[in-house]
Amino acid sequence: MRAVAVRDFGAEPELMELPAPEAGPGEILVRLRVAGINPFDWKAADGAMRDSVDHHFPMIMGSDGAGVVERVGAGVSRFKVGDAVYGQFMRVQQGLGSYADYAVADEHGPVAKFPEGLPYTWAAALPTASSTAYNLVETTKIEPGTVVLINGATGGVGQSAVQLAANKGAHVIATADPDMSDYMLELGATETIDFTRDSVIQDVLESHPGGIDVVIDLVTHTRGDTPLVAVLRRGGIYISTLGAADPDALAAIDIQGANLYNRATPELLALLAELADGGRLKVHIDHEIRLDDAPATITTLRTTHSNGKTVIIL
Ligand SMILES: NC(=O)c1ccc[n+]([C@@H]2O[C@H](COP(=O)([O-])OP(=O)(O)OC[C@H]3O[C@@H](n4cnc5c(N)ncnc54)[C@H](OP(=O)(O)O)[C@@H]3O)[C@@H](O)[C@H]2O)c1
16 A cells, blocks of 8 residues: 655655555554644654654554545444544554555544545544644633633644634634634634734733633643743633643642643544534645655645645545
8 A cells, every 4th residue: 555654763754655454353444535634743753752652664654534444353343344434543553654545443442433524634634633622622621701812723723722612602812823814713713813923922911901711822842931821810721732831830820730632532533523514613624635745745844834734635
């Protein structure tokens, strides 16, 4: 099968011909139609998990994907051949991932069926970004009237977080460059701040002098270096997807700090597909590319703008 894989940590991704995996007991083999790209894909290829788990090389990149069940292993009961499924397929220990024609998943792992009306491109774009957004909104207990700043709102996680927070009745302040501002308002943001020009802290405090309730930070990546806590009221919540929160240091200034390490469950994936199918969660596909364009696209995505999701049509 065709796959985009790396030969070692930090190596350039290459289009390769590799053996297709097989479905073992309790597993499904999926003929992928679309793979979704996330920043974690190249972080994993660079060795983000090298200290905690073994990796097999060549290692196919990617986690998210959508396709059709081609074979089921012994004992599988949740899925049958022909089901349209989507989810996370990264298995670094076996060198398997979603930038490939075929992937395998544990039937009880992060995979779910999705409705016929949902495009494969949307399904492939949802798993990591939208499940993370969902868990951020739930963990921070956003409810009607909560004022939340989403820093990094224009990316994959941010766009879902804006919608899910707005769906709960929150007042959403989204950081966005001017090109994306109207789109953020369309997704449900109440205010936008141009992070390329304005001082985000000053702007938030001008319109909310008493401080706001929650900061969802998808950009800051240095542990303990969290200037955005300046916009929070006493007792406010700061949550990071990049390990930036130092919960003890934040507790000392009366801020609840947390770092989210996302896990997508089959139940959450089923819910996200339902929300997307029902029009309550939109996905902005920025680029659709071919598998042989993936190595060059990854190089570009590492350093340039992301205004939505890039997906690979397989
Ligand atoms: N912990 C977890 O479990 C978990 C799960 C999912 C994601 N993550 C991480 O969370 C981060 C966000 O994920 P993602 O998929 O949403 O990434 P993404 O699609 O690359 O989005 C990042 C967004 O942040 C914007 N941005 C960059 N610099 C900014 C700044 N200074 N102020 C405000 N916005 C800024 C970018 O805009 P421009 O492109 O215009 O610069 C882009 O739209 C990634 O680092 C990812 O690895 C962690």
